[in-house]
Amino acid sequence: MSSVGNPTVNPEVGAKPNYLQNGHTVASWLLTKDHKRIAILYLISVSVFFLLGGLAASMIRMELVTPTGLMMTSDFYNRIFTAHGVIMIFFFLIPAIPAVLGNFLIPLMIGARDLAFPRLNLLSWYFYIGGGLLGLSAILTGGVDTGWTFYTPYSSMYSNSQVMLTILGAFVAGFSSIFTGINFIVTIHKMRAPGMTWFRLPLYVWSHYATSIIIVLGTPVVAITLLLVGVERVFHIGIFSPELGGDPVLFQHLFWFYSHPAVYIMILPAMGVISELFACFSRKRVFGYHFVVFSSMAIAGLGFLVWGHHMFVSTQSMYQGLIFSFLSYLVAIPSAIKVFNWTATMFRGSIRFQTPFIYALGFIGLFVVGGLTGLYLASMSTNVHLTDTYFVVAHFHYVMVGGTIMGFLGGLHFWWPKMTGRMFSDYWGKLAAMITFVGFNLTFLPQFILGYLGMPRRYHLYKFAPEFQIWHILSSAGAAALALGFLIPAVYLTLSLFNGKKASANPWGAKGLEWTIQSPPLTENFEEPPIVTEPAYNYDPEEAELEEDEEAESEEPVGARA
Amino acid sequence: MKIPFVPERASNFAPEMDALFYTLTALTVIFTVLVGALVLFFAIRYRKGSKAKRSGAVDSHLGLELTWTIIPLILGLFIFWWSAKLFIKTRQPPKDAMEIFVIGKQWMWHVQHANGVRENNEMHVPVGVPVRLTMISQDVIHSFFVPQFRIKQDVLPGRYSQQWFITTKPGKYNLFCAEYCGTEHSAMGGYVYALPKKEFDQWLASGGSKKQPPVSMIEAGQRLFEQNACGNCHGALDTPKGPSLVGLFGKRRTMRDGTEVDVDDSYLRESILNPYAKIVKGYLDTMPEYKKQLSEEQVLFLNAYIKSLGATQAPSPRTVMANTGNNK
Numbered sequence: 001m002s003s004v005g006n007p008t009v010n011p012e013v014g015a016k017p018n019y020l021q022n023g024h025t026v027a028s029w030l031l032t033k034d035h036k037r038i039a040i041l042y043l044i045s046v047s048v049f050f051l052l053g054g055l056a057a058s059m060i061r062m063e064l065v066t067p068t069g070l071m072m073t074s075d076f077y078n079r080i081f082t083a084h085g086v087i088m089i090f091f092f093l094i095p096a097i098p099a100v101l102g103n104f105l106i107p108l109m110i111g112a113r114d115l116a117f118p119r120l121n122l123l124s125w126y127f128y129i130g131g132g133l134l135g136l137s138a139i140l141t142g143g144v145d146t147g148w149t150f151y152t153p154y155s156s157m158y159s160n161s162q163v164m165l166t167i168l169g170a171f172v173a174g175f176s177s178i179f180t181g182i183n184f185i186v187t188i189h190k191m192r193a194p195g196m197t198w199f200r201l202p203l204y205v206w207s208h209y210a211t212s213i214i215i216v217l218g219t220p221v222v223a224i225t226l227l228l229v230g231v232e233r234v235f236h237i238g239i240f241s242p243e244l245g246g247d248p249v250l251f252q253h254l255f256w257f258y259s260h261p262a263v264y265i266m267i268l269p270a271m272g273v274i275s276e277l278f279a280c281f282s283r284k285r286v287f288g289y290h291f292v293v294f295s296s297m298a299i300a301g302l303g304f305l306v307w308g309h310h311m312f313v314s315t316q317s318m319y320q321g322l323i324f325s326f327l328s329y330l331v332a333i334p335s336a337i338k339v340f341n342w343t344a345t346m347f348r349g350s351i352r353f354q355t356p357f358i359y360a361l362g363f364i365g366l367f368v369v370g371g372l373t374g375l376y377l378a379s380m381s382t383n384v385h386l387t388d389t390y391f392v393v394a395h396f397h398y399v400m401v402g403g404t405i406m407g408f409l410g411g412l413h414f415w416w417p418k419m420t421g422r423m424f425s426d427y428w429g430k431l432a433a434m435i436t437f438v439g440f441n442l443t444f445l446p447q448f449i450l451g452y453l454g455m456p457r458r459y460h461l462y463k464f465a466p467e468f469q470i471w472h473i474l475s476s477a478g479a480a481a482l483a484l485g486f487l488i489p490a491v492y493l494t495l496s497l498f499n500g501k502k503a504s505a506n507p508w509g510a511k512g513l514e515w516t517i518q519s520p521p522l523t524e525n526f527e528e529p530p531i532v533t534e535p536a537y538n539y540d541p542e543e544a545e546l547e548e549d550e551e552a553e554s555e556e557p558v559g560a561r562a
Numbered sequence: 563m564k565i566p567f568v569p570e571r572a573s574n575f576a577p578e579m580d581a582l583f584y585t586l587t588a589l590t591v592i593f594t595v596l597v598g599a600l601v602l603f604f605a606i607r608y609r610k611g612s613k614a615k616r617s618g619a620v621d622s623h624l625g626l627e628l629t630w631t632i633i634p635l636i637l638g639l640f641i642f643w644w645s646a647k648l649f650i651k652t653r654q655p656p657k658d659a660m661e662i663f664v665i666g667k668q669w670m671w672h673v674q675h676a677n678g679v680r681e682n683n684e685m686h687v688p689v690g691v692p693v694r695l696t697m698i699s700q701d702v703i704h705s706f707f708v709p710q711f712r713i714k715q716d717v718l719p720g721r722y723s724q725q726w727f728i729t730t731k732p733g734k735y736n737l738f739c740a741e742y743c744g745t746e747h748s749a750m751g752g753y754v755y756a757l758p759k760k761e762f763d764q765w766l767a768s769g770g771s772k773k774q775p776p777v778s779m780i781e782a783g784q785r786l787f788e789q790n791a792c793g794n795c796h797g798a799l800d801t802p803k804g805p806s807l808v809g810l811f812g813k814r815r816t817m818r819d820g821t822e823v824d825v826d827d828s829y830l831r832e833s834i835l836n837p838y839a840k841i842v843k844g845y846l847d848t849m850p851e852y853k854k855q856l857s858e859e860q861v862l863f864l865n866a867y868i869k870s871l872g873a874t875q876a877p878s879p880r881t882v883m884a885n886t887g888n889n890k
Contacts, residue, residue, distance in 0.1 A: 074745050147742050153719065154702040154744060158668075242720025248703055249718070282608070285621045313705065314716045315723045318653050322646055329638035333631060340630040343597055346604035348619035353609070361601060368597050372590040375638065379645035381575075381652060382583050385712040388705060388740040452583070453569050454709025456740045459748035465736055467566045541608075541616045549610070 018421065018520040033118035034523055039104035040419070041125050043412075046100060047490075049091040049132060054486065056084035061443075061479040067466040077460040078145040079161065085148030090170045091132050093404050094262065097269035098215075099128070099180055101411045102208050104419060106184060108514035108521065109202050111193025111530040116186040117179075124179035131173025138165035147458060149259070152240035152251040156232040163233060167226045174223045177265075181215030184208050193513070195532030199293070202512055202536045203286055206293045207272030210300040214261045214268075217304070222258035225251065249314055256307035264303040266400060267367075268296060270407025271338055274360050277410055278342045280510040281357035282349030283544035285537040288341040295334035302331040312383045321380055328378035335371050339364065350544035354508065355429030359410030362437040366402025370395060373448065391451025394444045402440060409433070409489065414510075416493065417503030421520040424496040428488060436485030442478025446471040509547055511538055572735055572756065573711035574728040578648050580712070582641070589637060652713070655726035659694035662687070663779075663862050666697065666704035666717040669746035671737060674862060678776030679766055683752030685737060686770070687729050688762035694726040696827060700858050705741035708754050714740055722827050729756040783867025786860055795849070804849065805842055811869045816843045830865045 019036045022028070029037060059080050063070050072080070103121065107114050115121050138144050144166040146155040155163050188209050192201070201209075228239050229251070238244025240251040279286045286292060308316055308324030342364065351357075373395040376382045386392060417423055450471045455462060462468050506515040513530055514521075571577055607614050662685065663674040673681040687693050697706055697717040706725060707714040710733075715725040739750035757765060769776050787793065795804035813825050818841045823829055832839050834856065837849040856864070 158702050288622045291627050313714050329642050336634045343600050348616045349608045350610050351608045368594050376586050379641055380649035381645045384714050456738050458742040461748045464751050470565055
């Protein structure tokens with residue numbers, strides 16, 4: 001692990017080692033309390049889970065090429081799609097942006113030495129790894145076949161698979177989220193540098209503040225719910241199973257009470273990244289800063305009141321459904337406000353087409369489609385036809401992959417020089433972003449049509465409707481391109497650690513405290529505690545026209561040599 | 563090879579549902595193109611080095627913010643209103659709807675017609691006649707989904723759920739289970755056959771596809787009633803041993819704890835399987851539980867028989883729906 005960043009002493013800074021050079025032993029990483037090193041630990045671990053989840057996804061797409069399956073039994077297929085969902089949601093999407101980029105950036109952005117509770121931060125990583133290992137051991141000892149939603153009474157009474165281990169894994173990982181959430185809330189409240197007022201905070205920090213509130217309020221509910229499934233499964237105490245006197249729909253209420261807000265846990269941090277990228281690469285202040293802030297907070301609040309839109313056909317009462325549908329339209333508005341504000345940010349800007357911004361543009365395209373197709377599902381009567389079909393699958397992949405992963409990759413590229421001290425190949429970066437965008441659409445656009453045609457989700461075989469095959473083939477072809485789009489960055493980013501150009505303190509010409517310190521930062525972040533005197537994103541597009549861009553003249557692509 | 567884009571429209575709900583679907587699609591395309599075009603236009607016009615004007619841009623503009631808050635809000639509320647109206651319609655079956663019973667179990671659909679004709683993984687329905695499905699699961703949650711009818715309803719263990727529709731053209735349509743239910747989830751399906759009314763009546767009268775002389779549900783229920791000696795306590799008149807079941811269906815009863823309950827299918831089912839859940843005022847806990855002894859199918863038979871014992875007045879479908887849980 002000590003090879004990360006290939007540390008060499010930066011002559012400009014003199015003798016002081018940066019955070020990567022500050023200790024090379026395994027213990028110096030595994031027992032670190034430095035938020036930046038913990039971020040690197042998270043980066044490596046979420047990447048491993050992303051790879052595993054992606055592997056499961058490619059197996060799913062391969063299997064669906066024919067109506068009668070290719071190589072799996074239905075039992076195996078059910079375990080694979082469950083593994084894909086559980087890994088991607090609990091062990092990748094939820095922690096990805098907050099735990100990697102958030103951990104690294106929040107103290108830097110607000111001018112702090114570290115998070116408020118560094119030990120708790122490290123502990124959260126151990127809980128994450130513990131939960132992850134429990135989840136993995138469930139998969140290795142036979143897998144689980146309930147779907148990531150664990151619907152009762154299937155999960156509590158009928159499934160013959162590793163339900164308990166998986167539930168325990170998600171339960172333990174939940175603590176990791178809660179710890180991180182608490183840490184962020186306290187840090188943002190108490191550790192802002194002098195002059196860093198609430199409305200000078202970067203929007204990235206605001207989005208994490210909103211996310212943390214959801215995490216702290218929501219995660220305990222799902223944790224308890226999953227435990228109750230365990231209680232019913234092991235001790236046969238009737239909670240959800242009608243055979244034991246329980247109510248199966250109660251589980252759905254409790255589950256979605258968390259799992260709908262969890263969607264916002266996944267997307268809000270990505271929105272924070274996108275705000276930073278639009279400002280930097282347009283060299284403009286984010287348009288309507290206050291509206292974007294309040295949109296984040298509105299999403300956090302309203303997000304808790306719409307869970308019933310997952311349950312329109314569940315026998316939930318009609319009047320309940322009406323209220324949930326109505327509120328779901330309201331929660332769509334803040335997201336729309338954000339998109340319009342980002343677009344307006346570009347007006348009269350000085351725009352640079354560098355890798356992170358290409359991801360940001362991709363985010364806009366995909367998130368807009370993802371958001372708008374959500375309206376079909378918030379609408380009760382179209383929901384009846386579309387729910388539990390591939391339409392839903394396509395919709396949430398547009399939001400989760402098109403939104404969260406594009407945001408994560410955009411952010412990772414943007415702050416990569418800060419985190420590692422190395423530049424990557426802008427050429428390969430842009431290429432990968434575009435392949436991802438095209439591959440993504442090819443994968444998931446056909447699934448909207450499949451869903452409208454009536455293809456139910458979680459189907460191993462579609463032998464009753466073989467006419468669906470053409471769309472499945474297109475989708476699988478797209479998945480191959482998408483996989484390539486994800487693999488290319490893995491290659492050139494890794495290579496950049498060894499032969500990437502050394503990054504300056506501020507290679508993108510960005511504003512924000514994190515760019516005022518060297519790359520990679522010192523362990524103590526700031527040599528002098530910073531004092532903030534200006535609003536966030538104090539860009540001047542006219543001046544920016546005169547700037548020399550460091551990366552404009554990209555050298556020979558590093559990855560090309562590999 | 564024909565590439566499918568649109569599922570057939572074969573029910574009374576399909577045309578309006580599709581109109582809503584295409585309106586939403588139009589909105590999606592318009593907004594995606596609008597945002598995409600603006601982003602591309604700005605990206606090209608304001609790329610670094612272009613001669614475009616850059617001075618004087620504002621950071622914030624209340625008018626603009628209100629515009630792009632209020633317009634989507636109005637559009638959203640319009641869609642909500644339209645969609646809700648249609649949804650309410652899908653929850654209110656006409657009084658004269660023909661009733662078909664559906665039992666979901668791992669991994670098949672069992673269909674039961676009132677005259678006793680039974681089908682597995684197939685369902686025959688008449689064209690142009692309102693059909694009401696009363697459904698229950700014997701194990702986990704399933705979901706009854708016919709894409710060409712644009713209907714879907716979860717089928718739960720332990721409680722009845724309902725769905726209604728009118729088929730508008732003869733044909734063979736997909737029947738899927740849409741709620742993940744275990745190993746053979748994707749094999750839990752079959753077809754719905756919509757027959758012209760005359761043909762359907764003939765089909766039904768001649769004992770369905772298997773041509774077996776059917777025993778009607780009421781008759782089957784009566785046999786069960788006798789086999790289990792229910793009549794020992796439930797006679798023609800109320801006795802201290804048990805209330806009479808004659809004319810019971812559709813009435814409102816007062817329970818021991820003072821709550822009032824409408825007697826519908828769900829209540830009858832519960833009182834047979836788990837009688838102590840609700841006890842009518844003035845009676846003791848003397849009835850045996852039939853929880854482990856009767857299948858969901860047998861309960862449907864018993865219900866049919868009890869309902870045939872002179873329902874004083876047919877309960878309005880709204881009341882029945884309300885008490886099955888999905889129309890409150």
